[in-house]
Amino acid sequence: MPLPNSLLPTTLVGSYPQPEWLVDPAALLKVRVPRIRAPEIWRFEGPLLQRAQDDATLIAVRDMERAGIDILTDGEIRRESYSNHFSNALEGVEIAPPGEIVGRTNRKMFVPRVTGPIRRRASVEVRDVEFLRRNTDRAIKITLPGPFTMAQQAKNEFYRDEAEMAHDFAIAVNEELHALKAAGADVVQLDEPWLEEREVAARSYGLAALDRALEGIDGPTVVHVCFGYAFVVPDKPRRYRVLEQLAACRAQQVSIEAAQSHLDLAELTQLGNKTVVLGVIDLADQAIESDQTVAARIREALVHIPAERLVLAPDCGMKYLTREQAFGKLCALANGAAIVRAELTGNARA
Numbered sequence: 001m002p003l004p005n006s007l008l009p010t011t012l013v014g015s016y017p018q019p020e021w022l023v024d025p026a027a028l029l030k031v032r033v034p035r036i037r038a039p040e041i042w043r044f045e046g047p048l049l050q051r052a053q054d055d056a057t058l059i060a061v062r063d064m065e066r067a068g069i070d071i072l073t074d075g076e077i078r079r080e081s082y083s084n085h086f087s088n089a090l091e092g093v094e095i096a097p098p099g100e101i102v103g104r105t106n107r108k109m110f111v112p113r114v115t116g117p118i119r120r121r122a123s124v125e126v127r128d129v130e131f132l133r134r135n136t137d138r139a140i141k142i143t144l145p146g147p148f149t150m151a152q153q154a155k156n157e158f159y160r161d162e163a164e165m166a167h168d169f170a171i172a173v174n175e176e177l178h179a180l181k182a183a184g185a186d187v188v189q190l191d192e193p194w195l196e197e198r199e200v201a202a203r204s205y206g207l208a209a210l211d212r213a214l215e216g217i218d219g220p221t222v223v224h225v226c227f228g229y230a231f232v233v234p235d236k237p238r239r240y241r242v243l244e245q246l247a248a249c250r251a252q253q254v255s256i257e258a259a260q261s262h263l264d265l266a267e268l269t270q271l272g273n274k275t276v277v278l279g280v281i282d283l284a285d286q287a288i289e290s291d292q293t294v295a296a297r298i299r300e301a302l303v304h305i306p307a308e309r310l311v312l313a314p315d316c317g318m319k320y321l322t323r324e325q326a327f328g329k330l331c332a333l334a335n336g337a338a339i340v341r342a343e344l345t346g347n348a349r350a
Contacts (some may be wrong), residue, residue, distance in 0.1 A: 003071070003139045003186055003187070003220065004070040004071065004139060006070075006341060007307045007308065007310075007341050007344055007345065008298065008307055008310060008311075008312055008337045008340060008341050008344075009070040009071060009311050009312070009337075010068070010069050010070045010071070010311070010312045010313065010333050010334050010337050011069060011070060011071035011072075011073070011141060011187075011277065011311060011312075011313050012064065012069065012071075012072070012073045012075070012141075012313060012314060012317075012318065012330075013143075013189075013224055013226075013255060013277075013279070013313050013314055013315070013316050013317050013318075014073055014075075014076050014082060014143040014189065014191065014224070014317045015073075015075060015076040015079070015082065015317030015318055015319035016060040016063065016064070016073070016075030016076070016077070016318050016319070016323075016326055017060075017075075017318060017319060017320075017321050017322060017323045017325075017326050018056060018075075018077055018319065019056050019059065019323065021043065021052075022042070022043060022044070022052050022053065022056045022077070023041050023042060023043065024040075024041055024042075024043060027040050027041040028041045028320075029320075031080070032232065033081045033082075033083075033229065033232065034080050034081045034084055034110075035081070035083065035084055035087075035098075035109060035110060035111040035112060035153045035154075036084060036088060036095040036098045036110050036111065036112055037080065037084060037088055037095060038080045038081075038084075039080075041080055053077055053078045054131065056075075056077045057074050057075060057077040057078070057128075057131065057132070057135075058135060060074065060075030060077055061074070061075070061132065061135055061136055063323070063326075063327050063330070064330065065136065065138065066327075067327060067330035067331045067333070067334050068330075068331070068334030068335070068338075069138075069330055069333070069334060070138065070139065071138070071139045071140070071141050071186070071187060071311075072132070072136055072138050072139070072140050072141070073132075073140070073141050073142065073143065074128050074129075074131070074132045074140075074142065076143065076317065076319065078128060082143065082145060082191050082317060083145035083149060083150060083153060083191070084112075085124065085125075086124050086125065086144055086145055086150075086173075086176070087112060087145055087150045087153065087154070087169075088112060089121065089124045090118050090119065090120060090121065090169075090172055091116070091117070091118065091119040091120070091121050092114055092115060092116040092117050092118040092119060092158065092168075093112045093113070093114055093115075093118065093154070094112065094113045094114075094115050095112050095113070097113075098110035098111060098112065098113065099111050099112065099113040099154070099155025099157070100155070101153075101155055111153050111154050111155055112153070112154045112155070113154070113155045113157050114154050114155065114156050114157060114158050114159065114165055115157050115158055116158055117158070117168060118165065118168040118169055118171075118172055119168075119172065120171075120172040120175045120176060123176065123179050124176060125142055125144065125176065125180060126179050126180060126183045128142065129142050129180050129183040129184055129185045130183050130184065132184075133183070133184035133185075139186040139187065140184070140185060140186050140187070141185065141186065141187035141188070141189055141222075142180050142185045142187075142188055142189070143188075143189040143190070143191055143224070144173055144176060144177065144180075144188070144189070144190055144191070145173075145190070145191050145192075146173065146190035146191055146192035146195075146209075146210055146213065146223065147166050147167075147169035147170035147172075147173050147190075147209040147210065147212070147213050148166050148169075148192055148194055148195055148198075148201075148202060148205075148206035148207075148209050148210060149191060149192050149193060149194040149195070150166075150169045151165050151166035151169055151209070152194040152197070152198055152201075153194070162201065162205070163204065163205035163209075166205055166206065166209040167205075167208075167209055167212060169209065169213075170209040170210070170212035170213040171212065171213075173190065173213040174212065174213050174214070174215055174216070174217070177213065177214070177217050178216070178217065181217060181218065181219065186219060186220070187219065187220045187221075187222060188217060188219070188220075188221055188222070189221075189222035189223070189224055189255065190210065190213060190214070190221075190222070190223050190224070190251070191224045192206070192210060192223050192224065192225055193224070193225060193226045193227070193228060194206075195207070195210075195223075195225050195242050195246075196225050196226070196227065196240055196241060196242050199241050199242060202242055202245070203245060207245055207246075207248075207249055210223060210249055210250070210251070211249055211250040214249075214250040214251060215250070220252050220253060220275075221250070221251045221252050221253065222251060222252070222253040222254070222255050222277060223246065223249065223251040223253075223254055223255065224255035224256075224277070224316075225240065225242060225246065225254065225255070225256055226255075226256065226257045226279075226315065226316045227257065227261065228316075229283075229316060229317065229319075229320060236257070236260055236261035237261060238261055238262060238263055238264050239263070239264055239267055240256065240263075240267060240270075243256070243267055243270040243271055244270045246271060246274070247270060247271050247272035247273075247274060248272075251274075252274070252275060253274060253275040253276070253277050253311065254271055254274045254275075254276055254277065255276075255277035255278075255279075255313065256276065256277070256278065256279060257279035257315035257316055258278055258279045258280065258297070258301070258315065259279050259280050259281055259282035259283075259297060259314075259315050260279075260282045260283060260284045260285070260315050265300055265301050265303070265304050266304055268301065268304040268305045269304055269305075273309070274309070275309045275310070275311060276301075276305055276309060276310055276311070277311040277312075277313050278301055278310060278311070278312060278313065279313055279314055279315030279316065280294055280297040280298055280301070280312055280313070280314075280315075280333065280336070281294070281313070281314035281315060281329045281330075281332070281333055282315060283314055283315050283316055283318060283320075283321065283329075286321075286325060288325065288328035288329055288331075288332055289329060289332045289336075290332065291332055291335035291336045291339060292336070292339070293332070293336070294332050294333055294335070294336025294337070294339075295336040295337075295339040295340050297336070298310075298312060298336060298337065298340045299340060302340070307340075307344055312333060312336075312337050313333070314329060314330075314333065
């Protein structure tokens with residue numbers, strides 16, 4: 001499917017809220033962002049679960065279309081978290097019993113144990129792409145956890161060091177990305193929030209693992225780096241530490257959050273000639289932004305980056321909002337982009 005050729009295209013970072021008839025909200029909040037499987041969040045089991053997830057995915061897709069989003073995702077409706085859906089499906093990864101590490105927020109968390117060579121057994125998200133491709137005529141994006149982040153979210157009981165483990169995660173991700181492109185994904189994105197959290201390790205081997213994961217992948221490729229979900233991290237810094245390094249990575253686009261943290265947008269110049277997927281929707285604020293508020297955030301970004309290299313999105317995944325909040329914020333995103341697009345092109349907004 002051709003990508004949108006207008007200025008300031010809009011997209012999601014990845015997730016959209018899962019309906020309460022599909023997921024128990026209390027159970028989801030209890031597990032927070034699980035690294036191992038969390039079947040207790042689902043209200044269905046077996047074949048009924050897959051059918052329910054498909055129906056909920058269609059709801060998410062139609063909401064994105066109605067809001068006017070240009071590049072759609074599947075809302076990550078089938079996932080318990082952005083990472084465990086893929087990481088837990090790999091050979092060499094064990095979750096029973098789980099390992100335990102200290103996470104980004106200095107809390108202990110249960111994680112997969114790596115007990116043997118990491119290998120991709122079979123496709124994990126190909127059906128998700130095929131389903132999405134059948135159900136929209138718009139451009140589509142699919143997301144995967146990045147190799148560095150998966151390595152940081154696992155307990156190594158096999159490899160000599162984390163660099164070697166991250167390299168094998170990268171090979172598995174690369175194989176999956178090739179399959180997702182063949183299945184019809186227009187854009188592929190790797191979620192690498194831990195690149196910002198573990199700066200020294202990121203410089204040492206994380207960026208090399210990212211590049212290995214993206215090797216040979218055609219079309220737009222995105223790496224998403226953030227400070228964490230808004231409901232987990234209420235106070236965020238105004239500067240990134242890893243952007244200058246990302247300017248040299250293989251990803252064509254770098255996705256960052258800016259609205260909640262009031263990011264110093266002069267930071268965008270560190271990304272060189274990369275296209276920037278910029279978060280202009282604050283997911284910590286339950287109020288829905290006005291169209292003009294979003295337009296003002298876009299204009300501020302245009303001081304530092306040309307419109308031809310700017311894609312607009314929420315700060316991060318929308319999973320932990322209500323559907324009403326998320327839909328309203330997507331409408332504001334699309335409308336704000338339309339306002340500024342009309343200003344840039346001299347065309348009256350329809």
